[in-house]
Amino acid sequence: MKNIIESALNSAVHSLNSNENLNIPVDKIASSIERTRDVAHGDFASNLAMMLARELKSAPRQIAEKLIAALPSNPLIDKVEIAGAGFMNFTLSKDAYYNELNDVMIQKEKYGHNNLANGMKVQVEFVSANPTGPLHVGHGRGAAVGDSLARIMAANGYDVTKEFYYNDAGAQIDNLTLSVKSRIDGMTPDDASWPADGYRGDYIIEIANDFLAKKTVVADDRSIVASGDVNDLENIREFAVAYLRHEQDLDLQAFDVKFDNFFLESSVYKDGSVDNVVETLTKNGFTYEEDGALWLRTTDFGDDKDRVMRKKEGGYTYFVPDLAYHRNKWERGFKRVVNEQGADHHGTIARVRAGLQALNTGIPKGWPDYVLHQMVLVMRDGQEVKISKRAGSYVTLRDLIDEVGKDATRYFLVARKPDSQLQFDIDLARSQSSENPVYYIQYAHARICSLLDERSKTAEFNVEAAKANVVRLNSNLDYDVMRVISRFPEMVISANNNNAPHLIAAYLQELAGSVHSYYNAKDEEGKAIRILTDDAALQDAKLYLLASARQVIANGLDLLGLSAPNKM
DSSP states (O other), rough: HHHHHHHHHHHHHHHHHHHSSOOSSSSTHHHEEEEEEGGOOOOOOOOOHHHHHHTSSSSSHHHHHHHHHHHHOOOOOOEEETTTTTTEEEEEEEHHHHHHHHHHHHGGGGGOOOOSTTTEEEEOOOOOOOOOSSOBBBHHHHHHHHHHHHHHHHHTEEEEEEEEESSSSSSSHHHOOOOOHHTTTOOTTSSTTTTTTTOOHHHHHHHHHHHHHHHHHSSSSSSEEOOOOOTOHHHHHHHHHHHHHHHHHHHHHHHOOEEEEEEHHHHHTHHHHHHHHHHHHHHOOOEEETTTTTEEEEEGGGGGGOOOOTTTSSOOOHHHHHHHHHHHHHHHOOOOEEEEEGGGGGGHHHHHHHHHHHHSSSOOTSEEEEEOOEEEEEETTTTEOOTTTTTTOOHHHHHHHHHHHHHHHHHHHHOOOTTTEEEEEEHHHHHHHSSSSSHHHHHHHHHHHHHHHHHTTSSSOHHHHHHHHGGOOOHHHHHHHHHHHHHHHHHHHHHHHOOOOHHHHHHHHHHHHHHHHHHHBOTTTOOBBBSSOHHHHHHHHHHHHHHHHHHHHHHHHHHOOOOOOOOO
């Protein structure tokens, strides 16, 4: 509905530019328009006149008057008023809201989608957990945020690739291999000879037993047969990695997350990309030798200090394969890249962006985008839950899914802004009450389905027939619901532009609240305002409104990877 105001202001600006020889820029119009906080001030407000005051050397109210006078006649705009120093307050007509409901019912599951990106290729990298143990709740938060971002971007017209990047070699994988080998040899973590940095969870026993049983493991990106040879460290390594990748795949499937591509850190060493990056940076004149190490002058591009690329004892720092990997992303045509990672990656942002600039391959400044999530505290009975016996030292994603289900887990992990710390209350997530936001939202959907089913017991509810009665929706209660419904397309765009899926979560709570209030409404005498009434036309108009709300709730839940149950 914001487009109605934007289009009207565009016409006014073009008219003034043409008739009064002004040079008002049109690129400021969209950003000047916002929903009003109080409907008494209309539906939308624009501060365009105030934005243009200095440029046009005129008082904002005078500019606002000119803009309003130049607005074309529009049956969807009821009135425009000037407020304060020069705000323009727009009140939309009833038909604008009726048209929006019709759009919902016509577009159905596509309502709220748009072609903002026109098929631009975008990659979202998330989870990216090394295969050294079960996924923990931090990985779960990354999965919920990353997958929701990918869904939201797809709804905005992007061609989205979801990618999982992990290290299948290096020190952590060495520790995993030695841990499994130690279990095969009959050792326990209490033994003095247990690897100092070894993994202690019960899952290591499972890997060891299945290796000895010569089992086959098939993960999404690899398959391996265990040799059963206790001295075959390479096969133990490959089997352990495949075993844990398979387990991660199962956890992600239970979480309704599917990746399009898996990328191995080892591949950028094998294909020579890492060496080529170093050669290119050296050729470009941004490296230097000091204290036996090779450094990159990332300070030339805004980093707080230069970074070591090759250590004095030999071997590259992890920063170098990161550069090779991100250059690979750019070469694959991803003009927009979002890395969803834990907050501990904050220090890598400036150095990666600086290194990519130093490569001088046309990558723009500020590329890629980063969304960093803070830690998750899991609570039960008011106490923090820290230990999972199977993992050994942390709560796993599977623990949460088994405790509260996929939907509650996903919603709770995505509902807060990623850079804020999150307390995951297991007791709340399991409760069937209005205090539980997941239950509250899904119950609104189920409640509407129940009303539609009840209506169909007398005669099949005909959406097209009901549409003709939409003009009967003229109470404040009706408009409260219609206003919230109409905001959904704007929220989908805002969530995309700000990499903020939590905005969709908050919106769904608001819409569910308006539905429950509508259902429970009372008149001035305290009597319930029934939806299923003897006035057939009014009844069908109300059901048309609620059917639209049901569709929007379902669409919003889908953007977060949640189900929309018909019964609860």
